[in-house]
Amino acid sequence: EPEVTQTPSHQVTQMGQEVILRCVPISNHLYFYWYRQILGQKVEFLVSFYNNEISEKSEIFDDQFSVERPDGSNFTLKIRSTKLEDSAMYFCASNRESTEAFFGQGTRLTVV
Amino acid sequence: GIQVEQSPPDLILQEGANSTLRCNFSDSVNNLQWFHQNPWGQLINLFYIPSGTKQNGRLSATTVATERYSLLYISSSQTTDSGVYFCAVRRGNEKLTFGTGTRLTIIP
Numbered sequence: 001e002p003e004v005t006q007t008p009s010h011q012v013t014q015m016g017q018e019v020i021l022r023c024v025p026i027s028n029h030l031y032f033y034w035y036r037q038i039l040g041q042k043v044e045f046l047v048s049f050y051n052n053e054i055s056e057k058s059e060i061f062d063d064q065f066s067v068e069r070p071d072g073s074n075f076t077l078k079i080r081s082t083k084l085e086d087s088a089m090y091f092c093a094s095n096r097e098s099t100e101a102f103f104g105q106g107t108r109l110t111v112v
Numbered sequence: 113g114i115q116v117e118q119s120p121p122d123l124i125l126q127e128g129a130n131s132t133l134r135c136n137f138s139d140s141v142n143n144l145q146w147f148h149q150n151p152w153g154q155l156i157n158l159f160y161i162p163s164g165t166k167q168n169g170r171l172s173a174t175t176v177a178t179e180r181y182s183l184l185y186i187s188s189s190q191t192t193d194s195g196v197y198f199c200a201v202r203r204g205n206e207k208l209t210f211g212t213g214t215r216l217t218i219i220p
Contacts, residue, residue: 031205043155043198045207056207089153098204100145100160106153 002026006092006104013111016081021107023075023092032075033093033101034067036060043091049075082111114139118199118211125189126219133184133214135199142203144175146184149196149213158184158197189218 005024013019025032034046047057047067054067064080075094079086089108095101115138125131135144146158159166159173161182166173170190175182186193196215200208 033207035208037153042212043200043208043210045209048205048207050205055205058207091155093208095205098142100143100157101200101208102157103147103155106155108153 002102004092004094004102004104006090006107008107009105010108011110013082013109015084015111019079019082019109021077021079021090021092021109023077023104024073025075025092025094026102027073029094029096029102031055031095031097032069034077035091035093035103036088037091037106038085038088046077046090079109082109084111087111114141114201114203114209116199116201116209116211118197118214120214121212122215122217124217124219127189127191129189129218130185130187131189131216133186133197133199133216135182135184135201135211137180137182137199137201137209140177140180140203141201142177143208144177144182144199144201145208146173146182147198147200148193149198151195155198186216189216191218191220194218 032049037043048055089106092104093101117136148156161175163177172185196213200210
């Protein structure tokens with residue numbers, strides 16, 4: 001069964017460093033998303049991406065964040081200069097037109 | 113934006129008991145999903161249920177879209193059912209809005 005794949009599963013980084021979280025969405029999906037979940041809290045939306053551009057972003061998704069679909073299969077989230085409060089589980093999701101969203105297994109990011 | 117409320121926030125049950133989790137949402141939606149977050153943090157798709165009733169083994173779900181709620185039923189609970197259950201809703205391809213979850217603990 002097709003699935004959304006995220007790498008790495010865990011990443012520890014120093015404050016101020018850049019990180020890139022990677023996702024491979026399901027191949028015939030057109031809509032892509034990043035969400036995050038701070039420990040013990042609910043899942044929050046970061047950004048949605050369709051037709052090679054951002055379709056919506058939340059207040060959390062400031063200038064430190066960017067997304068890219070560099071090669072038609074990968075979908076990446078970059079955090080330019082990490083802060084302690086960026087520590088969270090980051091989820092990638094994808095779907096076809098107006099259907100069920102499928103989530104990856106998540107990347108646990110720890111900023112020290 | 114759409115508000116999603118889940119109840120109860122916490123539920124502790126003996127193994128073998130049945131439970132009902134509720135999700136209320138504030139506006140019309142055409143996509144509702146239930147997830148189970150396991151101890152490793154993974155979000156496991158349980159149901160895609162914008163309306164009607166579905167069953168999968170010991171789990172079933174019902175969404176009454178016109179009244180803006182959904183219910184998740186777990187029968188004959190097992191310890192592996194423990195974790196946090198999230199409901200999430202959206203319209204079309206918009207972002208999913210998640211509820212705050214129900215933390216279910218099953219005691220052997």
